[in-house]
Amino acid sequence: MRFTRQSNSFAIILSYMMLPLKENDRPIVKKLLEAGCCARCVLRFCCLEVQSAYRKSYEDISRELCDFIRDAENKVAQVAGVPEQLTEDPPSKKIKLDTAKIDDQSEDESVLVPTVTDQGNAEPMDSDVCVVCLGVLQDFCDEAHATKISGVVKAENYQFDTMVLSVSLPAQLSVREHSCWLHIKKEVREKSMCLDKDDVIPVKEAFKWIMQGLVSKQLGGIPVVTKISRQTEQFEVGVGFTHPETDSDCHFLAGICPDCFRPTKNKQNVFTRMAVVKAIEKVSDEKFVKKFPCPPPRPASKCIAQDVQCLHVSVFVAGRYNKFSRTLPQTPWVIDGERRMESSVEELIAAPLLSSFRAEGFNFSSSGREDVDVRTLGNGRPFAVELQNPHRARFNKAEVRQLQEAINQSSDKIRVRDLQIVSRDAMGHMKEGEEDKTKSYSALIWTHKDISKDDLMFLEETKELKLAQKTPLRVLHRRPLAVRERVIHTMSTRFLDAHHFHLALRTQAGTYIKEFVHGDFGRTKPNLCDLLKTETDILELDVESVDVDWPPPIPE
Amino acid sequence: MEDLEHIKAPSVIDRYYTRWYKTDIKGKKGEDQCVLQHSNRICVITLAESHPILQNGNKIKSVNYQISAGCSRLQNKVSGKSKRGGQFLTEFAPLCRITCTDDVEYTIYSCIRGRLLEVNEGILERPELLLEKPSTEGYIAVILPKIEESKTVTNGLLSREEYENVLSNRTGGSAEPEPC
Numbered sequence: 001m002r003f004t005r006q007s008n009s010f011a012i013i014l015s016y017m018m019l020p021l022k023e024n025d026r027p028i029v030k031k032l033l034e035a036g037c038c039a040r041c042v043l044r045f046c047c048l049e050v051q052s053a054y055r056k057s058y059e060d061i062s063r064e065l066c067d068f069i070r071d072a073e074n075k076v077a078q079v080a081g082v083p084e085q086l087t088e089d090p091p092s093k094k095i096k097l098d099t100a101k102i103d104d105q106s107e108d109e110s111v112l113v114p115t116v117t118d119q120g121n122a123e124p125m126d127s128d129v130c131v132v133c134l135g136v137l138q139d140f141c142d143e144a145h146a147t148k149i150s151g152v153v154k155a156e157n158y159q160f161d162t163m164v165l166s167v168s169l170p171a172q173l174s175v176r177e178h179s180c181w182l183h184i185k186k187e188v189r190e191k192s193m194c195l196d197k198d199d200v201i202p203v204k205e206a207f208k209w210i211m212q213g214l215v216s217k218q219l220g221g222i223p224v225v226t227k228i229s230r231q232t233e234q235f236e237v238g239v240g241f242t243h244p245e246t247d248s249d250c251h252f253l254a255g256i257c258p259d260c261f262r263p264t265k266n267k268q269n270v271f272t273r274m275a276v277v278k279a280i281e282k283v284s285d286e287k288f289v290k291k292f293p294c295p296p297p298r299p300a301s302k303c304i305a306q307d308v309q310c311l312h313v314s315v316f317v318a319g320r321y322n323k324f325s326r327t328l329p330q331t332p333w334v335i336d337g338e339r340r341m342e343s344s345v346e347e348l349i350a351a352p353l354l355s356s357f358r359a360e361g362f363n364f365s366s367s368g369r370e371d372v373d374v375r376t377l378g379n380g381r382p383f384a385v386e387l388q389n390p391h392r393a394r395f396n397k398a399e400v401r402q403l404q405e406a407i408n409q410s411s412d413k414i415r416v417r418d419l420q421i422v423s424r425d426a427m428g429h430m431k432e433g434e435e436d437k438t439k440s441y442s443a444l445i446w447t448h449k450d451i452s453k454d455d456l457m458f459l460e461e462t463k464e465l466k467l468a469q470k471t472p473l474r475v476l477h478r479r480p481l482a483v484r485e486r487v488i489h490t491m492s493t494r495f496l497d498a499h500h501f502h503l504a505l506r507t508q509a510g511t512y513i514k515e516f517v518h519g520d521f522g523r524t525k526p527n528l529c530d531l532l533k534t535e536t537d538i539l540e541l542d543v544e545s546v547d548v549d550w551p552p553p554i555p556e
Numbered sequence: 557m558e559d560l561e562h563i564k565a566p567s568v569i570d571r572y573y574t575r576w577y578k579t580d581i582k583g584k585k586g587e588d589q590c591v592l593q594h595s596n597r598i599c600v601i602t603l604a605e606s607h608p609i610l611q612n613g614n615k616i617k618s619v620n621y622q623i624s625a626g627c628s629r630l631q632n633k634v635s636g637k638s639k640r641g642g643q644f645l646t647e648f649a650p651l652c653r654i655t656c657t658d659d660v661e662y663t664i665y666s667c668i669r670g671r672l673l674e675v676n677e678g679i680l681e682r683p684e685l686l687l688e689k690p691s692t693e694g695y696i697a698v699i700l701p702k703i704e705e706s707k708t709v710t711n712g713l714l715s716r717e718e719y720e721n722v723l724s725n726r727t728g729g730s731a732e733p734e735p736c
Contacts, residue, residue, distance in 0.1 A: 477594075
């Protein structure tokens with residue numbers, strides 16, 4: 001009850017507050033209304049920066065504009081010395097713009113009916129849809145639309161403390177805006193020489209001025225703001241409009257400025273908003289008015305509002321993982337659309353994260369990778385997961401630790417440590433070490449010839465061994481062919497039997513260990529076969545450490 | 557035979573490659589080659605163990621990748637992930653000519669359609685690798701079949717089993733006089 005009373009009194013106050021328009025706005029207002037511009041678009045082209053004016057109800061703005069024009073006529077009438085007319089035909093404040101019709105045949109120019117076309121009779125039904133905003137500021141700037149937007153946001157159950165409201169408008173709105181600008185350029189310049197097209201309030205701006213507050217109220221006061229940077233505003237809700245009826249408005253631009261509309265692979269439609277804006281900038285006013293009606297032609301229908309899109313910026317979770325299985329690939333292994341192994345490191349790590357963050361998808365990346373049959377022991381391998389469109393993004397340290405526990409409980413094939421939420425930029429540290437850092441491995445080696453402990457001694461003394469490694473045949477199908485120099489810093493051995501020993505290696509990152517052992521058809525030189533002068537093969541391989549200092553350790 | 561003493565896990569070739577054979581290439585008796593096809597579709601071309609070069613203590617005099625006046629396989633260069641610029645080969649494209657010390661020259665063929673990625677320059681300096689390690693360090697060339705042909709590229713070739721049958725029929729057949 002109280003609420004209603006307040007809003008009522010508020011409305012009463014507003015209705016008595018006149019629009020802050022000046023005398024020299026009158027010709028502009030008049031011309032725009034005649035052209036079929038909606039009330040809010042009239043305010044925009046008057047370069048009116050008072051936000052509260054736009055927030056009035058559409059009917060109120062219309063009525064006040066009507067009064068504003070009528071006042072002028074009365075003044076003109078008074079000046080012309082025909083005071084009788086004033087008393088005979090008093091201006092009615094009740095008349096709404098869309099129903100107003102002034103029976104004044106003597107003045108063809110001053111038909112004050114913005115919503116009725118002059119050539120009315122020929123057409124069956126005249127629409128009252130604005131020629132410029134195509135209804136965006138008429139029918140989609142009210143409580144009902146705000147309810148629809150906030151309803152979608154509430155249903156998705158996002159966690160956020162600020163929301164960005166973004167608007168996507170059909171590209172032809174730029175064409176219509178320009179056409180309308182050219183239509184009243186002269187009158188605007190007469191108002192002030194300083195005013196330019198840039199001073200016209202954009203449709204988007206006016207839309208946000210009206211809608212941000214309404215949506216915010218419905219969301220319980222959570223700030224709804226304009227996007228400044230990705231850092232500060234994390235959650236974005238997009239409303240889009242289309243208007244198929246007038247899509248062809250843009251097409252003439254392709255004839256004048258073909259450079260702006262080059263088809264590309266990923267673009268379905270060359271008439272993007274950016275391309276259209278760019279083309280309009282290039283086209284001279286004379287050319288534009290020759291090719292496109294000025295003011296813009298009247299549409300029969302209003303815009304269609306597309307589905308409301310909610311998007312939270314990605315959250316990045318980093319850590320280090322161990323892999324204890326020789327039958328677990330790092331990423332899903334699919335050949336010809338068929339899955340080869342049951343699970344993968346990334347799926348085991350990502351599954352609990354996806355459900356906790358209620359994210360829509362993920363990208364997994366790591367500092368290098370190991371083969372399916374290679375274990376990763378020691379401190380583990382740094383990794384990061386991008387969680388896309390998370391509905392929940394805030395986790396405290398204890399909650400992150402619980403997440404780590406959940407991952408580790410879910411499988412004994414992997415183990416995760418140092419789990420933490422990181423920034424997108426911090427991800428770079430992970431890739432930095434990929435080429436120049438050291439990696440430690442341990443391998444089980446088979447030799448063709450019998451060996452003794454003594455045969456292995458010299459390997460221990462071999463330091464900084466330079467290899468020339470051709471891209472291994474096993475990865476050559478997806479990597480360029482090259483010869484790369486790699487260094488084996490040190491090796492140590494543990495003799496097992498006449499045909500087997502353990503080899504521990506510290507190598508430059510990027511060294512292919514398997515190929516160093518078996519030689520890859522002699523394509524890695526020198527290789528262990530050369531060093532031991534017998535055929536050698538690798539039976540097992542473990543990564544013992546990945547010496548990248550990121551992410552920082554989290555004390556247990 | 558002595559290998560059986562220490563039965564080892566399957567070799568690198570056993571683990572990752574499928575062996576394919578082409579026998580009596582261009583109708584020349586015994587000129588057999590092997591195609592090692594990796595699971596990633598890359599193929600390594602080698603001599604088959606039954607090739608005349610590897611018989612009767614033959615020695616190699618020279619290996620020549622200049623297969624005609626205008627074309628040398630040594631000039632093959634590939635760049636990028638997609639291996640642009642590699643010579644495209646058909647089954648009967650010659651890869652190189654090998655001359656033995658008895659002055660008999662053998663031509664080694666591609667056996668499969670595909671892009672030439674590399675030839676083994678190691679056998680130019682050390683031709684004995686062809687004799688000592690014909691299926692590993694003594695390989696001839698690496699070829700990448702087109703992705704859409706990777707399944708069909710070995711259609712005309714013999715499996716290991718078929719190849720062994722050909723060999724046993726050959727020894728059986730040579731005991732009988734050849735019909736004129």
